[in-house]
Amino acid sequence: MRKANCHTLFTCRQLLPICEAVFTALNQDPARLFLLELAGDDATPTTLKTVSQLIADGEDLPALDDVALQAGETQDRVAYLCPTSGTSGYQVS
Secondary structure (H helix, E strand, C coil), rough: CCCCCCEEEECCHHHHHHHHHHHCCCCCCCHEECCCCCCCCCCCCCCCCEHHHHHHHHHCCCCCCCCCCCCHHHHHHCCCCCCCCCCCCCCCC
């Protein structure tokens, strides 16, 4: 997480204790830890916001403004970066 400068994490209930420990060790804001709801999960309430709650919250937000890009800019500009644990292969720096 430090190497990728990651400040937000989405996890499932099964991995929640590990993720909470990581956030504590890195002094990260626990409000940036979100819960993915999976079929068969325990329904025990949590203080974490779920992905369903994030989606519901977003439904009332105004639309985002379009971003005008120059010709060819899409080849060099990162819109979204999703680091992985390495299971998808080697990461190119």
